[in-house]
Amino acid sequence: MSILEYNGAAIIAMTGKNCVGIAADTRLGIQAQTVATDFKKVFKVNDKLFVGLAGLATDVQTLDQILRFRQNLYELREERPMTPKVFSNLLSNILYEKRFGPWFVEPVVAGIDEAGKPFLSEMDLIGAPVYTDDFVVSGTCSGNMYGMCETLYKPDMEPDDLFETLSQALLSSVDRDALSGWGGVVHIITADGVKSRVLKGRMD
Amino acid sequence: MGDSAYSFSLTTFSRTGKLLQIEYALNAVANGRTSLGICAKDGVVIATDKKLTSSLVDVSDVSKVEAITKSSGFVYSGIGPDYRVLVRKARKSSQQYYRMYAENQPVSQLVKQTADVMQEYTQSGGVRPFGVSLLVAGVDGDGSPRLYQVDPSGSYFGWKATAIGKNYVNAKNFLEKRFQEEMELEDAIHTALLTLREGFEGEMNSHNIEVGVVNKSDGVFRLLTPEQIQDYLDEAN
Numbered sequence: 397m398s399i400l401e402y403n404g405a406a407i408i409a410m411t412g413k414n415c416v417g418i419a420a421d422t423r424l425g426i427q428a429q430t431v432a433t434d435f436k437k438v439f440k441v442n443d444k445l446f447v448g449l450a451g452l453a454t455d456v457q458t459l460d461q462i463l464r465f466r467q468n469l470y471e472l473r474e475e476r477p478m479t480p481k482v483f484s485n486l487l488s489n490i491l492y493e494k495r496f497g498p499w500f501v502e503p504v505v506a507g508i509d510e511a512g513k514p515f516l517s518e519m520d521l522i523g524a525p526v527y528t529d530d531f532v533v534s535g536t537c538s539g540n541m542y543g544m545c546e547t548l549y550k551p552d553m554e555p556d557d558l559f560e561t562l563s564q565a566l567l568s569s570v571d572r573d574a575l576s577g578w579g580g581v582v583h584i585i586t587a588d589g590v591k592s593r594v595l596k597g598r599m600d
Numbered sequence: 601m602g603d604s605a606y607s608f609s610l611t612t613f614s615r616t617g618k619l620l621q622i623e624y625a626l627n628a629v630a631n632g633r634t635s636l637g638i639c640a641k642d643g644v645v646i647a648t649d650k651k652l653t654s655s656l657v658d659v660s661d662v663s664k665v666e667a668i669t670k671s672s673g674f675v676y677s678g679i680g681p682d683y684r685v686l687v688r689k690a691r692k693s694s695q696q697y698y699r700m701y702a703e704n705q706p707v708s709q710l711v712k713q714t715a716d717v718m719q720e721y722t723q724s725g726g727v728r729p730f731g732v733s734l735l736v737a738g739v740d741g742d743g744s745p746r747l748y749q750v751d752p753s754g755s756y757f758g759w760k761a762t763a764i765g766k767n768y769v770n771a772k773n774f775l776e777k778r779f780q781e782e783m784e785l786e787d788a789i790h791t792a793l794l795t796l797r798e799g800f801e802g803e804m805n806s807h808n809i810e811v812g813v814v815n816k817s818d819g820v821f822r823l824l825t826p827e828q829i830q831d832y833l834d835e836a837n
Contacts, residue, residue: 474709476741485702 399500400521402427404575405437405450406535408545408566409506411514412558415586418446418506419562419595421535421570423578424453433578433599441467442477443590445507446583447487450534451521452500459501462490480507480515484525491523498522502534512587537573544569555584559593567597606726621729622722625678625752628731629764632677634799635664636763636771637735638792639747643785643815644737646675646747647792649765649800651808665812665823669694672707672738673812673821677765678752679731686730690714707738711748711756719754729753733764737812739819767799774798785815793832806830 404425409418424435438448439460447463449456466486470478478486484505491499498521505517518532519525526532531549533541544565553561562582570577580595611621635648648664664680667673668690676683693713697705705713714734721727729752736748749764750756761779763771778791789811797804806829814821824832 473712474706474741479703482701482703486700489700 397427400451400502401536401575403451403453403456404536404573405456406533406537406541406566406570406573406576407437407448407450407504408531408533408541408562408569409446409448409504409516409518410531410545410549410553410558410562410565411516411529411551412553412555412584414508414512414514415555415558415584416506416508416514416516417555417558417562417582417584418448418504419566419580419582420448420450421566421576421578421580423576425575428574430578438581438583439463440583440590441483441507442471444509444585444587445478445480445483445505446585446590447483448504448506448534449501450504450536451502455499455501459490459499459503463487466490479509480505480517481509483507484515484517484519484527488519488523488525491519491521495522504532504534506532506585508585508587536575537569540569540572541565555586555591559584559591563595567595571598608725609723610726610728611722619722619753622753625729625731626733629678629733629752630766630768632679632732632765634763634765634767634771634796635675635677635735636761636775636792636795637675637737637747637749637759638761638775638779638783638788639737639745639759640783640785640788641781642745642817643788643813644739644745644747645785645789645792645811645813646673646735646737647796647809647811648675648677649796649804649808650810651801659807663810665810667812667821667823668710668736669704669738669821671704671814671819671821672710672736673814673823675735675737675810675812676732677768678733682730683732683734686714686717686732686734689717706741707736707746707748708740710738711736711750715750715754715756717754718750718752722753735762735764737814738821739814739816743816743819745814745816763795770799771795785813789813789832790836793829793836797836804833806833 424432637646806826
């Protein structure tokens with residue numbers, strides 16, 4: 397049993413035309429036993445920036461608190477919100493600080509920068525980042541998610557199109573994974589705001 | 601800093617509510633060589649009098665205007681060695697900022713950080729306040745040019761134009777008369793040199809002053825070379 401697979405998770409983020417989407421399942425399990433179907437894994441950092449945390453549930457929640465703490469302090473001191481690139485770098489540093497006793501999370505950062513350009517990044521549990529311009533995935537069924545994204549993704553999708561693609565990619569990936577699924581959420585971030593929807597999928 | 605043997609602060613309140621050590625530190629600043637700065641609409645200029653005690657001193661080795669980040673720099677009036685400590689700390693902290701956020705530290709953050717350090721030394725065990733006031737020039741995160749003064753107490757002020765050190769009263773009066781709201785950087789540099797010359801003992805030339813400039817267009821803080829300074833001085837004549 398790998399500690400990163402103890403609770404189960406599936407997170408995908410994708411870019412569209414001047415928008416980004418981030419989707420996650422909502423299962424919380426203790427190994428095989430499902431314990432909750434409304435567990436939050438995607439968190440809002442600011443109006444233009446979301447972070448998805450896949451991994452050990454306690455670390456998911458603690459890191460959410462730590463990240464909110466850091467971002468609040470930054471906003472108070474600098475009188476401006478954190479840009480996605482800055483946040484991603486900060487998160488990478490926070491993870492690396494625990495290099496020899498890491499946080500068991502593999503996060504995904506999705507946001508829109510000040511110029512309106514979409515931003516994605518994903519990192520491993522010790523903060524090694526990857527920046528892409530199409531999609532990033534993290535979780536217990538990452539192989540499935542890579543396959544689905546690679547097949548379904550097209551560049552410059554409009555927000556509604558992006559929502560459809562993200563939802564289908566997530567739902568099909570988690571159906572073949574015992575540890576993820578049991579409901580899903582999708583957030584689409586545009587310059588005008590965020591639209592969040594709950595997905596209706598197989599509850600098994 | 602601050603020996604464990606001295607767990608009490610050396611800067612303590614007088615009956616009248618003053619922190620005399622800070623007042624005395626400000627005296628040290630007022631005895632220092634004049635420095636001034638002007639914030640133009642498209643950049644900032646800072647300058648100082650580099651006059652040295654003897655003609656035998658290798659003047660090119662002395663550095664009073666120092667870059668801290670790519671887009672900000674310091675100049676001081678007061679005790680040189682104290683200044684060097686602050687420059688080192690500021691450079692280190694701005695690099696730490698870059699490591700954390702992958703972004704250059706905005707000038708306003710740099711100023712707050714430095715001011716915090718100076719305040720610490722008025723409340724920590726076994727140390728004395730820094731005997732310098734700093735003038736900080738830089739282009740902030742939003743692209744706007746900024747000039748700040750930081751005092752030994754840790755107070756900081758944003759200025760449109762100011763002077764510190766010997767003769768600062770006359771220099772500030774001169775600046776008040778000459779300063780215009782929408783001043784351009786070139787005019788600001790000229791005005792800075794004229795102001796410096798006003799209170800200069802002896803002849804001012806390109807080797808006994810230092811000038812630092814940050815232009816809004818490229819956001820890079822640079823020292824003017826003696827040749828460049830000479831050009832400005834020639835224009836002024």
